[in-house]
Amino acid sequence: MTKLFEVPLYPYKWSPDQETSAPVRHPVVIIGAGPVGLAMAIDLAQQDIPVIILDDNDKVSVGSRAICFSKRSLEILDRYGCGDQMVDKGVVWSHGRVFFGDRQVYNFDLLPEEGHKRPAFINLQQYYCELYLVERLRALQQEGKPVDIRGGNKVASIDQMDDHASLIIDTQGGAYRIEADWLIACDGAGSPSRRMLDLDFVGRVFEDNFLIADVIMKADFPTERWFWFDPPFNKDQSALLHKQPDGVWRIDLQLGWDIDKEEEKREENVIPRLKQMLGEDVEFDLEWVSIYTFQCRRMEKFRHGRVIFAGDAAHQVSPFGARGANSGFQDTDNLGWKLKLVLEGTAPESLLDSYGLEREWAADENILQSSRSTDFITPKSEMSRIFRDAVLDLSESYEFARPLVNSGRLSVPCVYDTSPLNSDDVDGLPARTRPGSPASDAPVGEEWLSDRLGDGFKLLALGLEIPERSDISGLSVEGISVADSDIGAELRSRYLGDAGAAIYLMRPDQHVAARWTTLDWAQIETALNRAIGKGKAA
Amino acid sequence: MTAHITKAQLRHPDDFYADLLEAHEGRSKAESDAFNARLILLMANRIGDPDELKTLLEAAAKTKHPE
Numbered sequence: 113m114t115k116l117f118e119v120p121l122y123p124y125k126w127s128p129d130q131e132t133s134a135p136v137r138h139p140v141v142i143i144g145a146g147p148v149g150l151a152m153a154i155d156l157a158q159q160d161i162p163v164i165i166l167d168d169n170d171k172v173s174v175g176s177r178a179i180c181f182s183k184r185s186l187e188i189l190d191r192y193g194c195g196d197q198m199v200d201k202g203v204v205w206s207h208g209r210v211f212f213g214d215r216q217v218y219n220f221d222l223l224p225e226e227g228h229k230r231p232a233f234i235n236l237q238q239y240y241c242e243l244y245l246v247e248r249l250r251a252l253q254q255e256g257k258p259v260d261i262r263g264g265n266k267v268a269s270i271d272q273m274d275d276h277a278s279l280i281i282d283t284q285g286g287a288y289r290i291e292a293d294w295l296i297a298c299d300g301a302g303s304p305s306r307r308m309l310d311l312d313f314v315g316r317v318f319e320d321n322f323l324i325a326d327v328i329m330k331a332d333f334p335t336e337r338w339f340w341f342d343p344p345f346n347k348d349q350s351a352l353l354h355k356q357p358d359g360v361w362r363i364d365l366q367l368g369w370d371i372d373k374e375e376e377k378r379e380e381n382v383i384p385r386l387k388q389m390l391g392e393d394v395e396f397d398l399e400w401v402s403i404y405t406f407q408c409r410r411m412e413k414f415r416h417g418r419v420i421f422a423g424d425a426a427h428q429v430s431p432f433g434a435r436g437a438n439s440g441f442q443d444t445d446n447l448g449w450k451l452k453l454v455l456e457g458t459a460p461e462s463l464l465d466s467y468g469l470e471r472e473w474a475a476d477e478n479i480l481q482s483s484r485s486t487d488f489i490t491p492k493s494e495m496s497r498i499f500r501d502a503v504l505d506l507s508e509s510y511e512f513a514r515p516l517v518n519s520g521r522l523s524v525p526c527v528y529d530t531s532p533l534n535s536d537d538v539d540g541l542p543a544r545t546r547p548g549s550p551a552s553d554a555p556v557g558e559e560w561l562s563d564r565l566g567d568g569f570k571l572l573a574l575g576l577e578i579p580e581r582s583d584i585s586g587l588s589v590e591g592i593s594v595a596d597s598d599i600g601a602e603l604r605s606r607y608l609g610d611a612g613a614a615i616y617l618m619r620p621d622q623h624v625a626a627r628w629t630t631l632d633w634a635q636i637e638t639a640l641n642r643a644i645g646k647g648k649a650a
Numbered sequence: 651m652t653a654h655i656t657k658a659q660l661r662h663p664d665d666f667y668a669d670l671l672e673a674h675e676g677r678s679k680a681e682s683d684a685f686n687a688r689l690i691l692l693m694a695n696r697i698g699d700p701d702e703l704k705t706l707l708e709a710a711a712k713t714k715h716p717e
């Protein structure tokens with residue numbers, strides 16, 4: 113059987129750009145067709161911004177790589193028009209077991225909060241995620257959207273100008289040059305763009321290696337997440353077993369830093385370990401083995417003039433908590449609408465600096481979370497190990513200790529508490545939807561709030577009546593009025609609390625920009641100006 | 651803040667102290683360390699309040715012990 117990741121999806125094709133005398137200028141060029149570059153292209157194409165993606169390869173990612181896609185990512189992918197494919201294919205799970213040494217200390221059933229369209233997360237191989245994104249791009253092309261994906265196009269050099277970037281691209285048909293008003297580098301953790309521009313990638317909070325194996329079980333095996341602390345088959349390290357679609361199980365074995373990678377990857381070393389994990393008589397096939405090396409770090413600035421970095425190119429974290437691809441989608445969601453407003457002249461260029469601020473802040477949060485998980489999983493001192501072991505020992509009999517067990521905290525979207533785009537909050541409304549927060553989903557009548565909000569700036573009026581459209585600051589803002597009788601328990605507790613009415617100004621990436629308990633159009637205009645970067649500096 | 655949290659309120663200080671020592675009796679250093687860690691975690695959970703816990707951590711850190 114040909115594996116999905118062996119099929120060329122966007123093979124090299126000659127482009128007319130390759131034989132013009134002067135380089136062709138494009139509004140937006142994206143480097144990298146990983147999940148982040150593809151998502152970025154969809155975001156922009158849906159807004160009718162002409163966009164080109166360049167990738168040196170022509171296939172989806174080899175092996176499963178990122179496997180856990182969070183609710184927030186699914187909400188973003190819904191707006192990108194491919195959430196259903198992901199959820200239909202993905203595995204939803206809620207049961208798990210935690211092992212310490214050679215014993216199981218407890219098992220759990222995650223009971224996710226009710227009243228959300230999407231599950232807390234799904235498991236799905238990265239190659240499926242990329243496939244559905246490519247299919248969505250093809251569908252957009254069919255609709256006539258201005259998007260082009262060029263495989264076999266390797267960016268060889270970048271020249272940064274004041275008002276554009278100039279690229280040299282190597283192909284099998286020779287090298288050619290293009291220019292981009294805006295260049296978005298989504299070229300992964302090893303980002304050649306970063307190197308070409310001689311930019312930093314600081315951090316190295318910690319370094320680790322993981323042996324990653326995709327295994328096909330030949331018999332039934334439960335759809336559960338198993339996590340081992342310090343198991344006999346991987347002393348002083350951790351191990352993770354996770355279900356994926358197509359009967360594929362993903363195994364992560366933490367290896368530490370000083371290892372011989374080639375040696376660890378050999379089947380005769382891998383198979384016995386896996387047998388110890390799964391049980392001697394469990395039959396399986398090994399589909400893919402790889403060693404994944406990471407450091408925790410981020411670029412100091414994500415925007416450098418006309419070049420903007422997103423995804424792994426901008427930040428890298430440990431795999432605990434699945435923050436790689438998930439945070440990358442939040443990057444594209446944050447950048448897409450801002451770039452659109454800047455390109456059409458509605459917002460000043462400085463709005464793009466808020467992309468940097470917000471996403472650098474988010475990257476710090478992700479790095480903090482994944483550092484904490486790592487400190488728990490791999491204690492760095494004797495006392496740290498004593499406490500870690502105490503937590504795990506207690507967790508066997510006492511429920512209170514289980515929330516302390518940290519094998520990776522699920523990726524949740526960052527609240528941009530310090531964003532310059534936020535307006536001051538008012539008293540009396542729930543904290544979880546304060547300015548800077550991502551919208552919490554909730555049922556609204558027969559629909560979901562996440563679907564109702566969609567793209568674009570929105571005014572959400574609860575228990576109040578506002579016009580369906582208002583022209584404010586050159587933007588046409590849709591108003592969504594929800595009558596008192598349609599406000600269910602979830603919407604009330606998430607957006608109203610004890611207040612009788614509220615108005616929310618929502619950004620196109622479904623973060624709260626401002627909110628009030630009474631209607632005041634002057635305040636709304638000030639807040640909207642602020643949210644598009646036209647506000648006075650605080 | 652510290653004053654209120656570190657006010658004497660053990661009802662039977664001598665009894666508690668004796669129980670604490672007894673709990674450690676016959677344990678190796680490693681077993682005692684593990685016991686203490688479990689006890690701290692149980693007590694922290696009983697206290698629950700993050701501000702109080704921070705104050706207690708500070709109170710312990712501020713207390714000097716000659717080397």
Ligand SMILES: Cc1cc2nc3c(=O)[nH]c(=O)nc-3n(C[C@H](O)[C@H](O)[C@H](O)COP(=O)(O)OP(=O)(O)OC[C@H]3O[C@@H](n4cnc5c(N)ncnc54)[C@H](O)[C@@H]3O)c2cc1C
Pocket residue numbers: 143144145146147148149166167168169173176177178179180238265266267268298299300301303304305324402403404422423424425431433434435436437438440
């Ligand atoms: C082996 C492995 C295992 C992983 N496991 C996990 C995991 O368990 N959990 C998790 O959350 N994350 C994991 N990750 C990380 C996760 O895959 C990334 O976070 C995610 O892929 C980031 O997406 P991206 O689009 O930013 O970058 P990438 O997916 O790396 O995509 C970058 C793209 O840029 C292209 N490119 C690079 N240079 C050039 C150039 N000069 N010209 C043109 N194109 C170029 C590449 O071909 C590639 O398609 C893993 C990564 C690896 C490598």
